[in-house]
Amino acid sequence: MTRPLLRIEFDTQQLVDRYPPGWRHRNKQLVYEIACPPGCAHGGRITFSRWVAMALPERVDVSQAVELVDGRQDHYDYAPAAPAEAVEWHVNFADPRLFVAYGSPLFAQDEMQVAEHPALGSLKEALEAGGQTALTVESGRPTPVLVMGVERRCRVECDRDADQDRPHGLYGNAFARAPESAVRRATRPIHPPGITNLIAMAAPYGGFGLYKTSEIQYALTTAFTGFRAARLESELLGGPGVPVIVHTGFWGCGAFGGNRVLMAMLQVLAAGMAGSNKLVFHCFNGDGMRALEEAQSLLLALTARGTAGITEHLVQKVSGMRFRWGASDGN
DSSP states (O other), X not given: OOSOSEEEEEEHHHHHHHSOOOOOSHHHHHHHHHXXXXXXXXXXXXXXXXXXXXXXXXXXXXXXXXXXXXXXSSXXXXXXXXXXXXXXXXXXXXXXXXXXXXXXXXXXXHHHHHXXXXXXXXXXXXXXXXXXXXXXXXXXXXXXXXXXXXXXXXXXXXXXXXXXXXXXXXTTTHHHHSOHHHHHHHEEEEEEEEEEEEEEEOOOOSOOSBOOHHHHHHHHHHHHHHHHHHHHHHHHHHOTTOOEEEEEOSTTOSTTOOOHHHXXXXXXXXXXXXXXXXXXXXXXXXXXHHHHXXXXXXXXXXXXXXXXXXXXXXXXXXXXXXXXXXXXXXX
16 A cells, blocks of 8 residues: 555644643653743644555565665764755654653653654644544554654753763653753753654564564564655655655664664665665664674675575565564663
8 A cells, every 4th residue: 555544734833732742741841841932933834644554575675775774873863864855754663652651751762752843742632632543553553654844843962961960861761850950951942943754663562582473574564664655755745766864773672672683674674675765773872883783794694695585585584583582671
């Protein structure tokens, strides 16, 4: 299916005015007040689309997919990675329920993105008020959500910095315990706001022991659907052949306990299948870079053994590598 299940466009100012975000923790409210002081204007339009799982292509050029990767030892900074004509997307490491914990004390990747792009909270409220399905998984099948044109109105520094009153950082559960002074120092408004496009997709979760072939197939289908939908939405905006850049990281490897090497491999394959022009992989640190490099090496080794090309065979070979689930990081 190459059309979304649902597409809705919102005027951002009207959206925020009618459906203000619902913050349920003082630190989230503080970030919002810094990002959106009274009387501030919200510009542009937001396009929401939700997509049914797409069938994987029969073949994939693994070597070409690996060449798309731009590994970086950093985190999302939302800086453009390509010429102005390119359309860039950032993966939201979603829960099956879209932005489910955005107003809570939690501050993992999903919640941090909503805090920095507060109109996403308004989008969540509007969808629920309108009776729309705000799910990235339904009836056991992935239904990734794309959001185009949302303003990034602030940045929140989450690294450990004792001099800035955050000796334990602000990521995850540390955010809720942080004093107001630390959150205030860490939050910087962005003038004028940046504009972000998001791919909200939920990774597999709840697994243990060895990955099942079905779990690998599911993750690959989810990532392919999200990335392919980004290609299709980008072409509506920029025309056929517009460069499409996807930014991601270790999707599903935090609270969901996914295997870093495996999840990197599957996203690389998905980018190649989807027709992406570049996959910017934000690895955070040296350990992350080594995991990404291992994923690339394993994919190229499959190519050398002549298994590249037929998707079904490739999935079986990856399954045969006997990847194991990790444990949740608790955030």
